[in-house]
Each structure stands twice: as C-alpha cells, then as structure tokens.
Amino acid sequence: MRFLLTLLFASGLALAGTNDSFLIRGATVFPVTGPKVEGASLLVIDGKIAELGTKVTPPKGIKIIEGKGLSVYPGMIDSATEAGLSEISSVRETSDVSELGDFKPQLRAAVAVNPASEHIPVIRANGITSVMVMPGGGIIAGQAGLMHTDGWTWEEMLIRRGAAMVMLFPTLTPGFGGGAGGFGRAVGGTDARRTYERRIRLLKDYMESARRYQKAKAAAAAGFKTDLALEAMLPVLDRKVPLMITAQREAAIKDAVKWADQERVRIVIAGIRKPGATLADLKAKNIPVILPPTQALPLEEDDPYDQAFTLPNEVYKAGVKFAFGTFANQFSRNIPYQAGTAVGYGLPYEEALKAVTINPAEIWGVGDSIGSIEKGKWADIVVTNGDLLEVRTEVKKMFVKGKEVDVESKHTRLYKKYLARP
Amino acid sequence: MKYRIRFASVFALLAVAICAKAETPSVIAIKDARIVPVSGPVIPKGTVVVRNGLIEAAGASVPTPSDAWVVDGQGLTVYPGLIDALSTWGIPNASAIESSSPSRRGGFTPPDFPPAPSTPAAAPGPIARGPEDRPSNTSYLLAADQVSPADRRVETARAAGFTGAATFPTRGIFAGQGVFLNLAGQRAGNMVVQSPAGLFLTVRTAAFGGGFPNSLMGAIAYIRQIYLDADQYKTAKEIYAAHPLGNKRPDYDKTLEGVLAAPRVMMPATNPKEIERMLKLGHELKLKTVLYGVEEGYRAVDLLKKHNASVLVNLKWPAPSREADSEATDSLRVLEMRDKAPSTPAALAKAGIKFALYAGALDRPQDAARAVKRAMDAGLSAEDAIRALTLSAAEIYGVADRLGSIDKGKIANLVVTKGDLFQSGTEIKFVLVDGVKYEPAPEAPPASPEATQ
Amino acid sequence: MKSIFLALLAGVLSIASAQTIVIQNATVLTITKGTLKGSVVIKDGKILEVGEKVLVPPGAQVIDAGGQYLMPGIIDAHSHIAADSINEGSMSVSSMVGIEDVLDPEAIAIFRALAGGVTTANILHGSANAIGGKCLVIKTRWGKDTEGIKFEGAKPGIKFALGENPKRQGMATTQGTGRRGAADTSNLRYPGTRMGVEDVIRQAFTEAKQYQATWKDYEARKAKGETVIPPKRDLKLEPLVEILEGKRLVHAHCYRADEILMLLRVADDFGFKIKTLQHVLEGYKVAKEIAAHGAGASTFSDWWAYKVEAYDAIPYNAAVMVKKGVLVSLNSDDAELMRRLNTEAGKTVKYGGLTETEALSLITINPAKQLDIDNRVGSIEVGKDADLVLYDKHPLSTFAKVQKVMIDGTVYFDRDKDVSDRDQKQLRKKQLIEKEKQNQPQQKKGFAGGARRPA
Incomplete structure (x- = not known):
C-alpha cells in the first residue's frame, strides 16, 4: 500500500502535475531583479521557479494558468x-x-x-x-x-x-x-x-x-x-x-x-x-x-x-x-x-x-x-489585475512555495454571507 | 490746631508702642522731589504732603506744613505705590498665581491632560457626575477672610515698591472672591481696601477618568451652567420673597450666592483663541470680564479692542523649560510667542486697551522690575508702564477713586525712589502705605561666588 | 522684525481672494455631473460655471491645471482635530459640553488635513459617553481665527456612542489593561453593559420630554399672567430637546449589529432620526434596517481587530451598505488617516467593486449630505462653494498627491509654495533659538530694581 502511494506520488512528479508545479502563460512578469517581461511564461516546478521567458516549453501535462491581462510579482x-x-x-x-x-x-x-x-x-x-x-x-x-x-x-x-x-x-x-x-x-x-x-x-x-x-x-x-x-x-x-x-x-x-x-x-x-x-x-x-x-x-x-x-x-x-x-x-x-x-x-x-x-x-x-522571480528561488508569487502598489488593484491568485493559497479570508467570507442576506 | 498736633504726636507715640518699626509721624512732607502723579503731568520739583494716611496735597508750590515731618526729596522721585493687579500676596503660604493655561509654556500639552490641579486630593467619596454636584466651586470663599500681614511676601513686596495688591484664592474652577489690599497693617482688617474684588475662575480640571468636569469643554459648560443657575436662583428668590404663597421655596445654594456677590469675574486666557473664547463666554453670560494671563495679547489687539476688554498681563514671561534636553525643539510658533510676549503691554497701550500688569505669578516680588523692564525694552513707555502698575490697576478694580495716583484726598500709598522705576540700579528708598513709612531692609551683602554656583 | 509665522499665514490669505478665477485645462471630477476635460470659473468664492469650453471673464485670474485632476474638497464626517479637548468623560450623558467652546484654529492638524485635500470636517466629541457632547462642522481655513474656521450655517450636531467605549467606566476591571482595581466599585460609572447604554439613552430622552413639557407649562402659565418661578435651564437636556425637534443631527458611534439596531429602534420610539451611524463596522449585517430608518453610515475603509467589537469588521462594509441603499461615507477619526481619505476611498474599488464615482462620493457628496451641507459643498456644481482640490494623478491612486487646495475660491494650500517656504521657516527658527540662548544668561543675573533681603 505504502509502495503504491509512493509510486503514485513519484509518477505525479514525473508528470509535473502536483500542486506545486504549473505554468503561467501570457502574463506581464515583474522579476524585480531584472526588467519586466511582457507576454511571459513562468514555469514553476516542485515549488521552485524553473524558467521565465517568452518562449518556455511547458512540460507535458503541467497545469496551465492563463495570465493574459494579469501581472505577476514576487510575493x-x-x-x-x-x-x-x-x-x-x-x-x-x-x-x-x-x-x-x-x-x-x-x-x-x-x-x-x-x-x-x-x-x-x-x-x-x-x-x-x-x-x-x-x-x-x-x-x-x-x-x-x-x-x-x-x-x-x-x-x-x-x-x-x-x-x-x-x-x-x-x-x-x-x-x-x-x-x-x-x-x-x-x-x-x-x-x-x-x-x-x-x-x-x-x-x-x-x-x-x-x-x-x-x-x-x-x-x-x-x-x-x-x-x-x-x-x-x-x-x-x-x-x-x-x-x-x-x-x-x-x-x-x-x-x-x-x-x-x-x-x-x-x-x-x-x-x-x-x-x-x-x-x-x-x-x-x-x-x-x-x-x-x-x-x-x-x-x-x-x-x-x-x-x-x-x-x-x-x-x-x-x-x-x-x-x-x-x-x-x-x-x-x-x-x-x-x-x-x-x-x-x-x-x-x-x-x-x-x-x-x-x-x-x-x-x-x-x-x-x-524576494524575486529568478530561477531556483521559491515560487512565492502574486498574480494581480494591475499595478501591485496601486490601491485599486486586486490580487487574483497567490502561490507560496509554488502551492496555490487562498485569497479568501474571514473578510471575504463575511462579505459573501451578508451580501446574500435577503 | 494745637490739639490736633498733640493728638498726632500721641497717635505717633501710640503707633511706636504698637509696632517698633513704624516711627512714622502722622504728617509727612516730601519736599523738592520729582513727582509722578500718574493722573497728571510729571512735576519736576514739588512737595507731597501726607496727613493721617491720606494725601493732603501734592504740587510744585505746595507749602510744607509746620507740623510735618519733612523728608528731603532732592534727587528722589515720588510715585503712587505699585499695585500687583493679580496676586496671592497677603494669604500666608498661598502659592503664586499659576500659568493661566496649559498652552502658555508652549510645550505641547495633550488635550484633557492639564497640569496637576492645585486643589488638594479629593476627599474620599463619590466623585462629581455633573454640575449639580457643584465640584471645584468655592465661589463663596473670601480672600479678605484669609489675609494676614504675617505673610512674608507682604514685606518683600513693599521692598520692591508695591503698596497694594488684588489678592485671590486660586484653587478650583470657581476659586473664590478676591480682595483689594494695602500691603501693610497691624491686623488683617487694616489691609482690606475693597472686598470682594472679583471672582477668580480657572479652567483647570481633573484628569480624564476623574469626576466632572475632567475636560476643558466640561469646565466651560460648567461655568455656563452655574451662571444660568445663578440667574434662575436670583429670579426665584425675588419672586419667592414677593410671593411666598403658592410657590416652592428655592433651595439655598452657597456657590450661587458667591457667584452673585462678585463684582467682576477674572477669566484665564493666554493666546488669541483663548481670549476669543473667554470674551465670548463672558459676553454670553453678561459678565463683567477681566482677562488674566494674556501673554499673547500682542496677537489679539483687535479682538480685545472690539470687546473693550479689561486685561491683566502676566509679568512672568514665558521661558523655555530648563529641563528640556530632548531632540525635539520647541516649535516656531512657541519660539515666536516667547520672543514676542513682552511686547504685549506696548501693543495694548498703543491700541488704548485698558490693562494692568501683575507680578503675582512671579517667584519673588523683586523680579517684577526686571520683567517690566523687558516690556519696556519691547516698546512700552515708562509712563504707560507706571500707569499699568498703579492707576490702571485701581481703575480695573473700581478703586481709582481712593488710590492709584497722587491726588488730593487719596490714600497715601507712595513709593519713593532714587532713579527711575524699573531701571536697573534704581533704589527704592521707602514706601508709604496708608501714610505709614516703610524702608526696605538694607541691601544684603553680595553673595559669595560659591554660594551662587 | 515681522513674525514669520504670521507672515506665512498672511501670505496664504493674500492669494486670490474675492475675485474671478478660472481653472483651465483640468480633468474635472464633478462627482454629481460626470467627468469632463475643461474649466471651472469661480466668482466671489462660488462656482460660477463648469464646462469644456468657458468664456474667460476679463480680468480673471487664470490657473492652468495642466490636465491634472480637479475634484471637490474632501469632507471628513468624523474628526477630532482642531479642538483643545475632546471628551468630557465623567458623565454618561455629556450633552452639555460642545466642541465650539474649545476650538483651536491654530492646531497644525488643520494644515495637515488641508494638505491632504480635506476642506470640511465634522469635529466630534469623544465616545466615552452614551450621549456625548455637541459637535461642530469646520472648514480647514488655515490661518483664520475661531470664527473663521467654522462652517457658517451648518446644522448643529451631537455625538452618541454605543458599545465598549461608553460602558468601559462601568466595568470593575478594564479588560486588557487591568488598570482599574477590581475591589473598588464605588466610583464606577453607569452603564457597564450594552443594555445599560440603551437605558441611559431612553432615560435621557424621557427626561428631555419632561423638561420640554415643564417649560411649555411655565410659558403657558406666564402667558396667563401668573407669577411663577421659572424652571431651571438645563444645558444637558436642551440639546436633547433640539434633537426631538429635529434641530440637531445625531452622529452615533457604534460597532455591532445589535447595538445599531437598538439605537434605530430607540430613535423610532422617541420620534427622531439618527442622521449618521459612525464607524458602524457591522453595518453590513443590518444594512437593510439602516436604509429603512434613513440613517447614513460613516465608516472606515479597512480598520479591524483593534478591539473585540471590531473583530467582525470587513473592508467590504462600505460597498455592501452602498449596494443595499445606505448613504455611506468614509471617515478618518484620525489626524493622520485624514490626510489620505482619497486612497481610503480607492480601497472600495478593490473591496466590493464600487465605481470610481461611487468611491469618490464616499468622501465628497455623501458626507455633505450626511452633514446637511450638500447645498454648499460636496460636488463641483454651479452655485456651490469653490472648495476644490487639484491632484497630479487620479485621486483614487496610491501615487496621487495634492497640488493645490482652494476653499471659498481662496487658495489655502499650494504644495510648491509650501516646499519653497521651508528654508525660510527653518532660518527664522534658528535665529529665534539663537536669540533666546543669548538672552538666557542675562536673564539669570540678579536685578537691582528691588531691594534684596538676605535669604
């Protein structure tokens, strides 16, 4: 049984389909340590940044996130x-x-x-x-x-x-x-x-x-x-x-x-x-x-x-x-x-x-x-619909060590609950 | 005539018997002195005759009465005795008048945290929850009942040329009724010229968390409510006196009795906003307001003029805190205030605003001269300075008909100097209070350098 | 030597007084009438014309906005600046006190608020009392005296407070600090619970109604020619009578949904309206009831968790209430936050998706309505006061800064001038410190004017 699980896990990795590997495609990426890259693809494998560029070949079966119109910053x-x-x-x-x-x-x-x-x-x-x-x-x-x-x-x-x-x-x-x-x-x-x-x-x-x-x-x-x-x-x-x-x-x-x-x-x-x-x-x-x-x-x-x-x-x-x-x-x-x-x-x-x-x-x-989007670093990443420092901008997605994390909170829960109050 | 002379001698002997210090005969003529009557032009050379405590005559060609004890006034100047227009002199152990507002020193004082109140710690018991509890109110207290010639400052004040003072109880919001004093007398009763002289108000309150009022706004609302209550109290008493049948008898209230007895109200104000605040409150409550403090009056001349205000200016000029050694410097606003405060008297004089100067906040009466000199350096004329410490003070307290200037029939309160008043090097030769001569104690030997370190 | 401090103030006041001014080439955010690229004409302190193309009256002073953003002056419905005291905390009903008595027109916070685009502020009494003191609306006319900063003609208001603050002095120990001794309960102040807060308010209005009746009775008997002793005037009850008569606006500090509802019902029972609920951090839970009563809501953008009753606060509060038909504003309650209410409004675009105009309304026309001064301020409309703010970028942006602020057509803040005056101010300060230092030893010396006695 344990062997089986391990096998499954290993094969998952091979497919790069686990929850800390993904590719963001077509976004504007601000690596911070270098100039921003438009229409960029950002590849994250096993929680770490694997590649950033305009031409990144995604590994087979990897989760793809459409980034068109979105901006990507380090957390x-x-x-x-x-x-x-x-x-x-x-x-x-x-x-x-x-x-x-x-x-x-x-x-x-x-x-x-x-x-x-x-x-x-x-x-x-x-x-x-x-x-x-x-x-x-x-x-x-x-x-x-x-x-x-x-x-x-x-x-x-x-x-x-x-x-x-x-x-x-x-x-x-x-x-x-x-x-x-x-x-x-x-x-x-x-x-x-x-x-x-x-x-x-x-x-x-x-x-x-x-x-x-x-x-x-x-x-x-x-x-x-x-x-x-x-x-x-x-x-x-x-x-x-x-x-x-x-x-x-x-x-x-x-x-x-x-x-x-x-x-x-x-x-x-x-x-x-x-x-x-x-x-x-x-x-x-x-x-x-x-x-x-x-x-x-x-x-x-x-x-x-x-x-x-x-x-x-x-x-x-x-x-x-x-x-x-x-x-x-x-x-x-x-x-x-x-x-x-x-x-x-x-x-x-x-x-x-x-x-x-x-x-x-x-x-x-x-x-x-x-602290930056560079190869080998943890994929602490924020995906927004605009300028990160602008007060009107919304955070759409976030990743900590490549794992997607909730942007929901007590605040959004209460918001949804009471907005729906008849 | 003979009888009178003999009587006078007897009186003089009697006086000697009572007080070893007072060897003053009942008739004194100060001859060939420069006379500054304040109420009229300076008499370069003339004579002042004092008889039985009153000024009998003063002028260039006043004959010296044969029964007079003659003082050679060559080289001397005779002024009306100085008046401390806001004081605690005469009340033994009373502390000096406190700064009129927390903002005076200029350091930032967070709202609602004024300096520790001077009232003694509140007696245990329920704390005040509203004006009806009459907190911090001793409006019925009479300074006249607390005065004693034994207060040591009476003597030091005379040595500095003061012969009169308006002395007040100063603790609490409704502190009590002042008295206009002469600064000499065998007994307290001899000293009183006029009582009550006015009600002393402060806006000092307990800290947040204490009883009512514990904020400046609470103190002001309290003052307002008390005066409304006093109006109603007066009316109720009058109506009841005329129509006791069918009307409820008004409750006796000693605090309102005190408020109603006051001929004028002394209100604290330092800067334009406080001046505006207090003048408006006084106007609203139909009070006869006298402002005290007024260190920043130089910025509020139009306002004071518009309200035809009476003003008592504090001679304790704002000074930097000696303890300040932090990195934060005082603000430009505060620095300007400290720089300009001594120009207030000059500004008031120029605008024709009724004002007097007070020394009661100074640590020692003898500091007054230097403080006046600072005002003079900032533009106050010698004439206006002297008036502000004599006749103007008397006018503000409604006693100018009996003292404050060198005029026939007035109380013989005089100060005689060698040199001009308020100048350094000037010597106070003696003062007369109620016609009795007091000489300052001989100059102390200069202190050794070690002692001053 | 002329006082620099005063000179600086005077300098501000001498700019552009009662005359015709045209602000050209601006992006005009009128709030109520859309956004346009054009001009605003000002005459005698009022807005004379707003349009894409306007005729420049002869002799008019022209200000070129360079395409920057012009919006109405910001209105802060909840502030505690410009006063020498804020709270009379000794009583649960402190309606006898008022901010008007303690205004401080020279408080630096006024200038700072002005530099943050605020032209009008409601100065409120603190919140330690179920029924607090009277409040006052001011304009940030920096350099004017007490009379000069008052918003002339604004309806008087009063502060109420519910929840933790008014009941704090009724607790045997202060939670968190443990400052008050548990043993001594003799000086506790009623109330100590939310139930008690309601009771205090009901008692006070019951008393106020009796007071009203007592005076009516007295006037009637007096009119009949009877000799009667007049009743006492009660400064605590008079403002409450004014509330009952609709002459004084109630601004009530509150947090939790239960207490909000309680107050609305108390007001319903006594027949008066709550004009605004202040903070109202759980307003989103009872937005329907608030809207039905007709109360406005003035809240924070994103404050929360600083006390228990703020633990359910959410940054979506303003947006939910707007969507449910409540008249909402954002306030500062704080001298610092007051300087950036524009970006506070910006947050509602993010939290809850308000439109930009809706967001800007929260700090302009809505608070104007909540203070009953919307006939004078709150939007760029013909006939209104020329209270205007010029921003270099869109005012909802983090990156925007205030360039100029005008009140009644007078420029009270100009960033360029403020920056260029700084050196002069520093120099004057140095001179004064130097002068004081030089005078000091002289002051310490003895003076021979009065005869000294041995100590």
Whole structure:
C-alpha cells in the first residue's frame, strides 16, 4: 500500500502535475531583479521557479494558468509585524507580543505565532507572502522570525527562525511605535536622562556578560553553566544574526551606530523617522534600514507635512539599503500602499518594489531563496489585475512555495454571507 | 490746631508702642522731589504732603506744613505705590498665581491632560457626575477672610515698591472672591481696601477618568451652567420673597450666592483663541470680564479692542523649560510667542486697551522690575508702564477713586525712589502705605561666588 | 522684525481672494455631473460655471491645471482635530459640553488635513459617553481665527456612542489593561453593559420630554399672567430637546449589529432620526434596517481587530451598505488617516467593486449630505462653494498627491509654495533659538530694581 502511494506520488512528479508545479502563460512578469517581461511564461516546478521567458516549453501535462491581462510579482515581504502574535490588540489575553523583563534574547517569536490567526489570510490576500514577526518590550526583546503567510503549523510557516535579534535602543525621546507621534513636545528632563543613562549602562553590562559567557564557554571553564539568554546572544556576537534596532531620530540612530561599532555587532536600524545627517554614516557602514509606515504624521509641529512621504526617497538617494515594515498587525496588508505613497513623493517605482521584495529578502539573509522571480528561488508569487502598489488593484491568485493559497479570508467570507442576506 | 498736633504726636507715640518699626509721624512732607502723579503731568520739583494716611496735597508750590515731618526729596522721585493687579500676596503660604493655561509654556500639552490641579486630593467619596454636584466651586470663599500681614511676601513686596495688591484664592474652577489690599497693617482688617474684588475662575480640571468636569469643554459648560443657575436662583428668590404663597421655596445654594456677590469675574486666557473664547463666554453670560494671563495679547489687539476688554498681563514671561534636553525643539510658533510676549503691554497701550500688569505669578516680588523692564525694552513707555502698575490697576478694580495716583484726598500709598522705576540700579528708598513709612531692609551683602554656583 | 509665522499665514490669505478665477485645462471630477476635460470659473468664492469650453471673464485670474485632476474638497464626517479637548468623560450623558467652546484654529492638524485635500470636517466629541457632547462642522481655513474656521450655517450636531467605549467606566476591571482595581466599585460609572447604554439613552430622552413639557407649562402659565418661578435651564437636556425637534443631527458611534439596531429602534420610539451611524463596522449585517430608518453610515475603509467589537469588521462594509441603499461615507477619526481619505476611498474599488464615482462620493457628496451641507459643498456644481482640490494623478491612486487646495475660491494650500517656504521657516527658527540662548544668561543675573533681603 505504502509502495503504491509512493509510486503514485513519484509518477505525479514525473508528470509535473502536483500542486506545486504549473505554468503561467501570457502574463506581464515583474522579476524585480531584472526588467519586466511582457507576454511571459513562468514555469514553476516542485515549488521552485524553473524558467521565465517568452518562449518556455511547458512540460507535458503541467497545469496551465492563463495570465493574459494579469501581472505577476514576487510575493511581498513585510519586514516588521506582529502577525500571528496578536489577535485583538486591545485584549491582553490575545497578545503575545511583549514579554516581561529588559533582556530576553532567548525568546523566539516564531513559536508563539498562531497559524490559525484570522489575520494571516487577511494579510496574505493582499499579496504578502512573508512577514517578519517581531517580539517587543524591554531592551533586547527576543528573536524575530521570518515566516511565510501559509502553513498548517508555525514550523511549516518558518523561513528563518532567528532572522534578527530585536532591540529597542534606549532613547531620551520616547514615543516609538504606532507611527502617529504628533505630540511635538520637548519632553525629557533630568528623570528622562537618568533613565536613559541607566538603561545604556544596563545594556553595556549585558553585552559584557555575554562576551564573558562566550569566552568561558570557548575555554570550557570550570564551573561553566549554560545560560539560555546569554547563549542566545552568541550568534549576535558572532555577527551571524543582525540586531534589529529600533531608533527614530538622529541622536538615537547615531547612538545605536556608535554602540554597534563598539560592540562589533551587525545591525539593521528599524523604524527611522528623522535620520538627519546619520544617513551618510549608515551608507558608509553598510547598515540597512527598515522604514516605518509612510502614512505617518510628522514628528514635530514644524516638520514638513510630507516628512514621512518623502523619507524613503531621501534614504534611497543617500544610497542606504532599505525595506518597508508596517510595525503592525491589522495594517500589514497595506504595505504595498506604504511603498506606493513613497513613489508619489519621489521614490523611483522600481526601488519601491524592491523595498517590499528583494531588499528585505537580502537584509534577512534569504536573498537566495525568496524576494524575486529568478530561477531556483521559491515560487512565492502574486498574480494581480494591475499595478501591485496601486490601491485599486486586486490580487487574483497567490502561490507560496509554488502551492496555490487562498485569497479568501474571514473578510471575504463575511462579505459573501451578508451580501446574500435577503 | 494745637490739639490736633498733640493728638498726632500721641497717635505717633501710640503707633511706636504698637509696632517698633513704624516711627512714622502722622504728617509727612516730601519736599523738592520729582513727582509722578500718574493722573497728571510729571512735576519736576514739588512737595507731597501726607496727613493721617491720606494725601493732603501734592504740587510744585505746595507749602510744607509746620507740623510735618519733612523728608528731603532732592534727587528722589515720588510715585503712587505699585499695585500687583493679580496676586496671592497677603494669604500666608498661598502659592503664586499659576500659568493661566496649559498652552502658555508652549510645550505641547495633550488635550484633557492639564497640569496637576492645585486643589488638594479629593476627599474620599463619590466623585462629581455633573454640575449639580457643584465640584471645584468655592465661589463663596473670601480672600479678605484669609489675609494676614504675617505673610512674608507682604514685606518683600513693599521692598520692591508695591503698596497694594488684588489678592485671590486660586484653587478650583470657581476659586473664590478676591480682595483689594494695602500691603501693610497691624491686623488683617487694616489691609482690606475693597472686598470682594472679583471672582477668580480657572479652567483647570481633573484628569480624564476623574469626576466632572475632567475636560476643558466640561469646565466651560460648567461655568455656563452655574451662571444660568445663578440667574434662575436670583429670579426665584425675588419672586419667592414677593410671593411666598403658592410657590416652592428655592433651595439655598452657597456657590450661587458667591457667584452673585462678585463684582467682576477674572477669566484665564493666554493666546488669541483663548481670549476669543473667554470674551465670548463672558459676553454670553453678561459678565463683567477681566482677562488674566494674556501673554499673547500682542496677537489679539483687535479682538480685545472690539470687546473693550479689561486685561491683566502676566509679568512672568514665558521661558523655555530648563529641563528640556530632548531632540525635539520647541516649535516656531512657541519660539515666536516667547520672543514676542513682552511686547504685549506696548501693543495694548498703543491700541488704548485698558490693562494692568501683575507680578503675582512671579517667584519673588523683586523680579517684577526686571520683567517690566523687558516690556519696556519691547516698546512700552515708562509712563504707560507706571500707569499699568498703579492707576490702571485701581481703575480695573473700581478703586481709582481712593488710590492709584497722587491726588488730593487719596490714600497715601507712595513709593519713593532714587532713579527711575524699573531701571536697573534704581533704589527704592521707602514706601508709604496708608501714610505709614516703610524702608526696605538694607541691601544684603553680595553673595559669595560659591554660594551662587 | 515681522513674525514669520504670521507672515506665512498672511501670505496664504493674500492669494486670490474675492475675485474671478478660472481653472483651465483640468480633468474635472464633478462627482454629481460626470467627468469632463475643461474649466471651472469661480466668482466671489462660488462656482460660477463648469464646462469644456468657458468664456474667460476679463480680468480673471487664470490657473492652468495642466490636465491634472480637479475634484471637490474632501469632507471628513468624523474628526477630532482642531479642538483643545475632546471628551468630557465623567458623565454618561455629556450633552452639555460642545466642541465650539474649545476650538483651536491654530492646531497644525488643520494644515495637515488641508494638505491632504480635506476642506470640511465634522469635529466630534469623544465616545466615552452614551450621549456625548455637541459637535461642530469646520472648514480647514488655515490661518483664520475661531470664527473663521467654522462652517457658517451648518446644522448643529451631537455625538452618541454605543458599545465598549461608553460602558468601559462601568466595568470593575478594564479588560486588557487591568488598570482599574477590581475591589473598588464605588466610583464606577453607569452603564457597564450594552443594555445599560440603551437605558441611559431612553432615560435621557424621557427626561428631555419632561423638561420640554415643564417649560411649555411655565410659558403657558406666564402667558396667563401668573407669577411663577421659572424652571431651571438645563444645558444637558436642551440639546436633547433640539434633537426631538429635529434641530440637531445625531452622529452615533457604534460597532455591532445589535447595538445599531437598538439605537434605530430607540430613535423610532422617541420620534427622531439618527442622521449618521459612525464607524458602524457591522453595518453590513443590518444594512437593510439602516436604509429603512434613513440613517447614513460613516465608516472606515479597512480598520479591524483593534478591539473585540471590531473583530467582525470587513473592508467590504462600505460597498455592501452602498449596494443595499445606505448613504455611506468614509471617515478618518484620525489626524493622520485624514490626510489620505482619497486612497481610503480607492480601497472600495478593490473591496466590493464600487465605481470610481461611487468611491469618490464616499468622501465628497455623501458626507455633505450626511452633514446637511450638500447645498454648499460636496460636488463641483454651479452655485456651490469653490472648495476644490487639484491632484497630479487620479485621486483614487496610491501615487496621487495634492497640488493645490482652494476653499471659498481662496487658495489655502499650494504644495510648491509650501516646499519653497521651508528654508525660510527653518532660518527664522534658528535665529529665534539663537536669540533666546543669548538672552538666557542675562536673564539669570540678579536685578537691582528691588531691594534684596538676605535669604
């Protein structure tokens, strides 16, 4: 019996008729890493991109999808979300975003991602195939996981478990998150400074103990005891995993960069709002950034009304590598418009597209497997009836690792149900 | 005549007996001084005669009475005593007048989260759920009942040239009734010139989650409802007094009694929107409104002129927060405001708006001169500055018929200086309050450099 | 030295006041009368003519739109900008308070909304009360004073709120935050359930009817010449009497289908209309009942799951309600979202397949009708206020940006000018900071004007 099944499966493969092999024909394909191809055929075999061109010979019996009038893009990546960690943001019981404590590098966001969350299909249906799921709270919040927006379990969703170590850099000017931040108030004072200095000291001490731990472990010192938290810091000290550091303003960014230099760790700056003169430094040091929502109010009353709209282009012009993140759950599905708005205010269209596809893939160390339509990569693909970044465009079909996934969600189900109400 | 002289001497002796400080005879003539009467042109050289606490005469050719104790006024200037037009001086342990609105400092204050209210923590019990609970209302409180000459600021204020103050209770939305004071006296009762002087209103409220009102809009609605209630209360009482049969007896309400007793209402306003807001509210409720704060009055001159407003300008000019060390700078709007606020008095003077200046928000009375000087540097004439701290203040409080200028018959509240008032280096030689002479304590030795660090 | 801040404001106001203006060569999205390539003639702040070919009156100022998109100014039916306070949260019925008392015409959010194409906004009281405070319609006339930003003649309104927000202070513990102590229930505020919310509204209107009767009785007795003590005026009940008399519009914050229906029935029972249901995220479930009552619905495009009562929210809500005959608008409730209501409308093309005109109606003529100001604004029609927005691309596109905004024929926002003024503003700021720094040490010095005493 088992033999028979295996045989059937094998023969299926031979016929390229399984559910992760297909050919899209006659579509406009945007590979992102190369120029768009019109009237293109895209061949996917066993979940991976096999061929892209105007003349592709389809293997016999392969499922053919007519792509006439449709556009094909790589699936988008949201580089900062709470997807699956939080269901209803105002209900504490449904949120697993922030753990207690200041230093908890051992925490892994991926294991708390609820694959049955209603948010995941909702996010996915707008063309998002991967999300960085970030823990929050404290100074070192834990490990962010890069996840596919499809899978029966979190394990199946996982692309890269510890894609980054999330750190909230201590700052004098509070107010990270949400993105609104319209309170142009000069807060601070001695209390704020004391807290800031104390937290900086704590961080320094923590890094110091991580290094001592590393040495003790390497030397197999007598009495060495495993410490799960410090153990989790080792890949960071070894520069294998980047620290994803949230910092909004010039001073905080400067602090973070200087600190990273001293600690000799690899960093990604997330959530920048007002980088000022730090951009040149980020470029020089090859530090990528994750841009927060373009749809945000200026930080201070006197800041230009379009501060957030023009920031992506400013970052691009400085030559800094960047990707977009929504830093949210319910708005993760709007990441294409975050990129689109930036285009309206000067960012070249191709760069906007890269910032939701190939750039984040590279930043998170998976540039060889997702983020563009290139031979050998996973077939994370979105088929639309128009421009991916345009708000009126509909997603018609989606594939994650070559498997067609639902563009239905709680929202479409309720829509259909109540539209039909007599 | 002889009898009178003898009586005066006896009175003087008596005074000495009561208070070691006051050696003032009952008749004083300040001779050959420059006199600034405020109500009329400056008299370059003349004499002011004070008798029994009142000004007997002042002029270029006023003879020196034979029974007078003569002060050589050569090189000195005599002004009417300065008046703090909005104060808490005289009420022991009262804190300074608070900024009139949260927006004054300019830092952003999120709506509905004003600075902590100055009212003491609410007594345990049910929290207010509406105007009928009369929260934050002590309109019946009389500052006159709380005044004491023992308040240490009375003496420091005199040393800075002040002889009078309009002093108010300042806690709560309907804080209470002010009193017009002379800044000297053996007993509280000696100090009172006029009571009540007006009802002090604030719009300070509890934070969100507290009782009614916990928002600015709630405070304004509360004020409106109280005045409507007061109107009805008055009418009801009158009708009931005339027709007790068949009518229900109106309930006694001490808060409405207080509201009805007030001759004028002091309302807080900093910038044009608040000025417009309060003037409109005052107009709607038919109040005799006096605005206080008005730091951004320079931007609201037309509005103030149109409403024929009476204005008390805060001498504590807005300053940057010393604690601010964040990356966020204050906005251009706030910077402009801090730069221009001291030009408000000049702008008001130019437009002919009735205004006085108040020192009651300053940390120390002796800071007033420098604050006035800043207004003068921003265009206020010396004449207008002096008027704003004397006669205009008296006029706003309806006591100009008895003080505020150097005129025959008025209360002898004077300040005598060497040099022009409000200039650096000017020395306050002495003040007279109710004709009694007070000399400032000798200048303190300069503090050692270490001490100032 | 002249204040730059004021100069900038004045600069805006000096552009194009009461005169004739012709906007030529535009793609005119009239909303109510189709789309055309042509011109709009404006005189004394009103639209004089719309057409493919118009005569340019002599002396008229001509603006060449360069083929760009001209649409009516956006109307936001639900906003909380431009006010110094938003919620009087101490009472379940706070109808005595009003936004008009606390307007802030200098709030930067006004300018930002303007730069996002919004020319009219309904400023609402918060939602902590079953019956909230009075609201006010404004125009985003940046630079004008309190009187100057009011939408003159707009019918007064009031906020109601159902569901989680008004009952929150009636719960022994605040769910999620756990901030309120479970032990202390002495200061809880009624109501704590949706049943209680209905009760509060019914009680209030019952009281209002009695109040109405008390005054009628008093007036009648007074007219007969009797000497009677007048009743007390009650600022809480007077707006409710106005609602009963049809003089004040009710804008009710609501989420769930059950509470929406409850409110419609309460209104039916007391004989008044709900003008708009706000948020109304489950409106799609009871669209039929909403349409039958005649209430409008003002909703979000795609917000959901931020609280339990928003868990069944769907981005198709607006489209379903439109299809079922409800007058629908999209609102912001947020100073940031307010700046891009055009793309929020664009989402309804995707979610539910509305036509482009239907989508644009959600932020123009429909909210105008919901606020009873459609005789003045909401479409490009002869006789209406010249409240216009010029976009470089189709306004429903993600890539569109606002170029110019005109209110009553006056240009209040011009992107080019805003961009070019920035340096000047920064310079002035630097100067002032420098000046303050220089003055500071001087301020700290002692002053000899008053005699000092030893400390």
